[in-house]
Amino acid sequence: MPTVRQAVLELLRSLGSTTVFGNPGSTEMPFLDRFPGDFRYVLGLQEACVVGMADGYARASGTPAFVNLHSAAGVGHALGNVFTAQRNQAPLVITAGQQVRALLPNQPFLGATEAANFPKPYVKFSIEPARAEDVAAAIAQAFRIAQRRPCGPVFVSIPADDWGRPCEAPIPRILSPDVAPDPALIAEAAQALAVSKNPVLVVGPEVDQEGMGPALVTLAEAIGAPVLTSPFASRIAFPEDHPLFAGFLAAAPQAVSDALAPHDCVLVVGAPVFTFHVAGEAAIFRSGTPIFHLTADGDTAASAPAGTSILGSLRFAIPALQAALPEMHRAAPAPRAPTPLPQPADPIPAAYLLHRLHLAMPEDAILVEEAPSHRPAMQAQMPRTRWGSFFTMASGGLGYGLPAAVGVALAKPDQRVVCLIGDGSMMYAPQALWTAVQHGLRLTTVVINNGGYGAMRSIGQAMQVRDIPGIDLPGLDFVRIAEGMGCPAIRITHPDALDAALREACRAEGPMLVEVVVDAAVPTLYHKA
CATH class of the missing domain: 3.40.50.1220 (TPP-binding domain)
Structure with missing residues (x-):
C-alpha cells in the first residue's frame, strides 16, 4: 500500500499538475522530502505572492494550479489573494501544513486552530481530513470541486505526520465541470x-x-x-x-x-x-x-x-x-468615435506612456494590469483584441498583478508578458520579481509612478473629501528595488527616452523593469456623487 505522499504525487502526475507553487515551512517538509525530479517547485518569497502566481498560472493555462502553503500564519499571509482568486474564479487547489496530530489538543507551536475554517468563505471547499488515510481522496475531491463551474480555490489542511501513513490511492474518476441551461x-x-x-x-x-x-x-x-x-x-x-x-x-x-x-x-x-x-x-x-x-x-x-x-x-x-434565434437583420450600430492620440509632454502624461507601450509590445503579448487609476486610459490606448491577452483582478485587492504576471509567464513561456502596475500596487508584492529572475521569464514590468495612490485621489474627488492622509508615496526607487533582486531596470522621467526603454524591455530575454514617472494629475474614474 502506498504512503499518503506517494498516492498524492501519483495523483498529481495523473492530473498533469506537476508544478507546485509554494513557500516551505517545517510542517510541509514531509511532503517536500526528496522532491521528485519530474516536478517543478516554484518558490514565492511570501505566501500572497505564491497564491497570486498560482492564480495567474491557472487562468492563463486553463488548468488547476497546486499550491502548498505554510501552516496558520502562512495561510493568513495568503488570504488577500485567496479572496482575489475566488473573485477571479481561478481554480486553485491550496494545501497547507498542520502540526502533527498528537500535538493538536495542546495548542502547539505552528498549530492551526480550526484550520479548515480559516480561509472560509473564500474557498469553495475546505477540509482537514479526519484520518491520514483520507488525505489523498480529499485532494482528489478538491481538484474536482475547483474545476466545477464557477471555478475557484479550494483548501486542504494536512497534518505533517500524515504524509508517511499508508493509504489506498484514490480511484480515478471524471466529473464534468459544465451544466446545461434551461x-x-x-x-x-x-x-x-x-x-x-x-x-x-x-x-x-x-x-x-x-x-x-x-x-x-x-x-x-x-x-x-x-x-x-x-x-x-x-x-x-x-x-x-x-x-x-x-x-x-x-x-x-x-x-x-x-x-x-x-x-x-x-x-x-x-x-x-x-x-x-x-x-x-x-x-x-x-x-x-x-x-x-x-x-x-x-x-x-x-x-x-x-x-x-x-x-x-x-x-x-x-x-x-x-x-x-431567428434570422435578424438590424442596421449596424454607429461606430465608436476614434480615440485621440495623446501627445508627449513633460511630465509624461500617463495616456502617452500607455499609447507608446502598446506600440512597443509584440503582437502576441499578454497584458496583466494592476494600475486602477489608469484603467480608463489603458482601455482607450491599449485595446485588447485577442482572446487570452488580458488579465487583471476582479476583487480590487492590491498585491495581485505582479505575482499573477509571473504565473502567466510560467504558463506561457513563449509569449511576452507585460505587467502594467502602479507604484502603490508594486509595493504590495515586489518580491515576485525575484521568482521571475530565477526562472528567466520573459516578463516586462512597467511601473507607472505618479507618487501615490491615484485611485484614492480620484475616488476622493468623486466623494468630495479632501486632506486624506496616507495617499502620497514619496521616496520610492523601483530601479534599486528591482536590481536588488537581480532584475535589470531603468527609470524614465522624460518622453524622449521612453520609446527606447520600452522597446528594450519588451525584447529582453529575461525580466526587465521600467519605472516611468508620470504626471500626477488625478484621473476621473467616477463623476461626483
Whole structure:
C-alpha cells in the first residue's frame, strides 16, 4: 500500500499538475522530502505572492494550479489573494501544513486552530481530513470541486505526520465541470431578442474563461447589437477592435443606467448584473426593460437585482441561444468615435506612456494590469483584441498583478508578458520579481509612478473629501528595488527616452523593469456623487 505522499504525487502526475507553487515551512517538509525530479517547485518569497502566481498560472493555462502553503500564519499571509482568486474564479487547489496530530489538543507551536475554517468563505471547499488515510481522496475531491463551474480555490489542511501513513490511492474518476441551461428560458430570451428593436449585449470575463470568445462574436453578429464590457471585467470580454464593440461600463449605477437606457432588451453574458463601486440609483432595474443573464455562477445569478438569470455553462448556453434565434437583420450600430492620440509632454502624461507601450509590445503579448487609476486610459490606448491577452483582478485587492504576471509567464513561456502596475500596487508584492529572475521569464514590468495612490485621489474627488492622509508615496526607487533582486531596470522621467526603454524591455530575454514617472494629475474614474 502506498504512503499518503506517494498516492498524492501519483495523483498529481495523473492530473498533469506537476508544478507546485509554494513557500516551505517545517510542517510541509514531509511532503517536500526528496522532491521528485519530474516536478517543478516554484518558490514565492511570501505566501500572497505564491497564491497570486498560482492564480495567474491557472487562468492563463486553463488548468488547476497546486499550491502548498505554510501552516496558520502562512495561510493568513495568503488570504488577500485567496479572496482575489475566488473573485477571479481561478481554480486553485491550496494545501497547507498542520502540526502533527498528537500535538493538536495542546495548542502547539505552528498549530492551526480550526484550520479548515480559516480561509472560509473564500474557498469553495475546505477540509482537514479526519484520518491520514483520507488525505489523498480529499485532494482528489478538491481538484474536482475547483474545476466545477464557477471555478475557484479550494483548501486542504494536512497534518505533517500524515504524509508517511499508508493509504489506498484514490480511484480515478471524471466529473464534468459544465451544466446545461434551461431550454425554455433560452427560448424566452431568444424571443425577446427577436422582437426587440434596439437590444444591447453586456459581456464579461466568463466568456474568455470558458474559451467561448469566437462563439460569442458569432452570437453578437447574429443579433446585430452593440456590445459593452461589464464593469471591472478581469479578462477580455469582446475584441475591442470589432465594429460592434461599444466600450466599457463604469462601476456606477447611474452610469450603467444611462448607457443601457436607450435599449429595449439587455443580454448579459458571463458577467454579474452589475458590479458597482459607488452608490446611486440604477433606474434600469425598475424600468421594465427585459434583462436576460447567462452565467454559470449561481451566487452571481441570485444576487442580481433584476432580470431573468439562466444558469448554465456558456459552452452550452451560447450555442443554444444562437440556435434558438431567428434570422435578424438590424442596421449596424454607429461606430465608436476614434480615440485621440495623446501627445508627449513633460511630465509624461500617463495616456502617452500607455499609447507608446502598446506600440512597443509584440503582437502576441499578454497584458496583466494592476494600475486602477489608469484603467480608463489603458482601455482607450491599449485595446485588447485577442482572446487570452488580458488579465487583471476582479476583487480590487492590491498585491495581485505582479505575482499573477509571473504565473502567466510560467504558463506561457513563449509569449511576452507585460505587467502594467502602479507604484502603490508594486509595493504590495515586489518580491515576485525575484521568482521571475530565477526562472528567466520573459516578463516586462512597467511601473507607472505618479507618487501615490491615484485611485484614492480620484475616488476622493468623486466623494468630495479632501486632506486624506496616507495617499502620497514619496521616496520610492523601483530601479534599486528591482536590481536588488537581480532584475535589470531603468527609470524614465522624460518622453524622449521612453520609446527606447520600452522597446528594450519588451525584447529582453529575461525580466526587465521600467519605472516611468508620470504626471500626477488625478484621473476621473467616477463623476461626483
